[in-house]
Amino acid sequence: MTSQANAKNPDVLVIGGGNAALCAALMAAEAGASVLMLEAAPREWRGGNSGHTRNLRCMHDAPQDVLVEAYPEEEYWQDLLKVTGGITNEKLARLVIRASSTCRDWMRKHGVHFQPPLSGTLHVARTNAFFMGGGKALVNAYYRSAEKLGVQIRYNAPVDKLDIQEGRFVAAYVGGERITAKTCVLAAGGFESNREWLREAWGQNERGEWPADNFLIRGTQYNQGVLLKHLLAQGADSIGDPTQAHMVAIDARAPLYDGGICTRIDCVSLGVVVNRDGQRFYDEGEDFWPKRYAIWGRLVAQQPGQIGYSIIDAKAIGRFMPPVFAGVQANTLPELAQKLGLPADTFMKTLNDYNHACRIGTFDHTRLDDCHTEGVTPAKTHWARTIDTGPFYGYALRPGITFTYLGLKTDDTAAVRFNDIPSDNLFVAGEMMSGNVLGKGYTAGVGMSIGTAFGRIAGTQAAHAALLTKGARHANA
Numbered sequence: 001m002t003s004q005a006n007a008k009n010p011d012v013l014v015i016g017g018g019n020a021a022l023c024a025a026l027m028a029a030e031a032g033a034s035v036l037m038l039e040a041a042p043r044e045w046r047g048g049n050s051g052h053t054r055n056l057r058c059m060h061d062a063p064q065d066v067l068v069e070a071y072p073e074e075e076y077w078q079d080l081l082k083v084t085g086g087i088t089n090e091k092l093a094r095l096v097i098r099a100s101s102t103c104r105d106w107m108r109k110h111g112v113h114f115q116p117p118l119s120g121t122l123h124v125a126r127t128n129a130f131f132m133g134g135g136k137a138l139v140n141a142y143y144r145s146a147e148k149l150g151v152q153i154r155y156n157a158p159v160d161k162l163d164i165q166e167g168r169f170v171a172a173y174v175g176g177e178r179i180t181a182k183t184c185v186l187a188a189g190g191f192e193s194n195r196e197w198l199r200e201a202w203g204q205n206e207r208g209e210w211p212a213d214n215f216l217i218r219g220t221q222y223n224q225g226v227l228l229k230h231l232l233a234q235g236a237d238s239i240g241d242p243t244q245a246h247m248v249a250i251d252a253r254a255p256l257y258d259g260g261i262c263t264r265i266d267c268v269s270l271g272v273v274v275n276r277d278g279q280r281f282y283d284e285g286e287d288f289w290p291k292r293y294a295i296w297g298r299l300v301a302q303q304p305g306q307i308g309y310s311i312i313d314a315k316a317i318g319r320f321m322p323p324v325f326a327g328v329q330a331n332t333l334p335e336l337a338q339k340l341g342l343p344a345d346t347f348m349k350t351l352n353d354y355n356h357a358c359r360i361g362t363f364d365h366t367r368l369d370d371c372h373t374e375g376v377t378p379a380k381t382h383w384a385r386t387i388d389t390g391p392f393y394g395y396a397l398r399p400g401i402t403f404t405y406l407g408l409k410t411d412d413t414a415a416v417r418f419n420d421i422p423s424d425n426l427f428v429a430g431e432m433m434s435g436n437v438l439g440k441g442y443t444a445g446v447g448m449s450i451g452t453a454f455g456r457i458a459g460t461q462a463a464h465a466a467l468l469t470k471g472a473r474h475a476n477a
């Protein structure tokens, strides 16, 4: 079905090597276009942030294989509306939501397998379909399928600029090498790995700190935002705020890049979180953890020194996904404060005030229960239980940036736009345009829903535009 890609002048050039790029390449190849993919990373690091993922959020009106009960369009939309505070494009968001209900058969066709969630994940058996073997297996399956369809793949091929003329893609450059194609899909991630850009975006705070200097990057080091910056400089329409991102509180001992899922600290809602002055700063029980885990990176980023400490007692053990590094353990709370380097007096006052404020009803971590505090600020509105049973544990937290939301403005055709005019041969997918749907906030699994929906649209559009050009040339010949 697919013509073998002409590596010099393919129909479709796909820039990137993660989920969005792969979905685009597969769709374009299925539509009969020759496709060349340029991945910045070497083969062993291919797949970008997508290799770290575990699931995608799926709308469904009735139980579907691994998904229980129903998760209708309206509920999905309301969830998105709530987390983004309304900063979302409803048309594009609903497009993503609807596409999430039908994409899994196509994913299976390309070798992706699903499994029910393991216990300890984020209350998501109803809403999220988990990839068997995680994102790495998904990415590997897509690469295998792409190769079978004749997609040419080049690794170690970071594109640094494009030749764009009057809103049309002409060529891409990998260093001095010029690569032409009829159409192009941009799926090269956000700029989360670019520490300089993050520093510039976040600036200096009132304490004279540069908060971004203390961020850790949860995923790939290759999403430097080179093309995003280049496109914005070329006048492409943008969307989103450069400081908005998916940011999680992660283990402060995580590596600078690629710590992945196992460095996330998921016990926040089971205890309290204090800053380096020993003071609480936010309601740890505000909502279910999947709807709230992505605000904690930003909350920690706002604290002095960009550090926080998640504190639990023995009652919480076994109720959350254990992180890869063991917590700091102590038999008493003062000992824990000392081991964590926190001011013991303030820490003990915070814990005592909290413990006295707990009004314990029927603890149930699977629903918004009635265990709450009274007379303490900030309140803990659910799952509030006294922290009084040793051993006690503490985890130092740092802001872990997952992906940035500043991106290229697009529409339901995935076209890149210049002065509000859609390009007829340049398309965008994944993190590079996620800001159209995610103005802020996050709900677990929507990143892969956006990348899958728009990757597939961008690939189809790019193939059609390329084949139309070809058809027109033949007709004129």
Ligand SMILES: Cc1cc2nc3c(=O)[nH]c(=O)nc-3n(C[C@H](O)[C@H](O)[C@H](O)COP(=O)(O)OP(=O)(O)OC[C@H]3O[C@@H](n4cnc5c(N)ncnc54)[C@H](O)[C@@H]3O)c2cc1C
Residues within 6 Å of the ligand: 015, 016, 017, 018, 019, 020, 021, 038, 039, 040, 041, 046, 047, 048, 049, 050, 051, 052, 053, 054, 055, 056, 057, 157, 158, 159, 160, 187, 188, 189, 190, 218, 219, 220, 222, 223, 224, 225, 226, 227, 259, 260, 261, 402, 403, 429, 430, 431, 432, 444, 445, 446, 447, 448, 449, 451
């Ligand atoms: C630890 C972690 C866990 C996550 N878990 C989930 C989850 O369970 N569910 C979910 O929905 N989302 C999750 N996400 C978010 C998810 O990874 C992203 O939303 C999604 O993978 C984005 O896909 P993408 O293809 O746009 O970007 P990526 O997968 O990051 O791919 C970008 C690609 O572009 C390449 N690239 C970058 N610059 C260039 C260039 N100049 N030239 C050529 N190539 C370039 C990179 O090497 C990379 O291959 C997680 C992210 C992380 C970090």
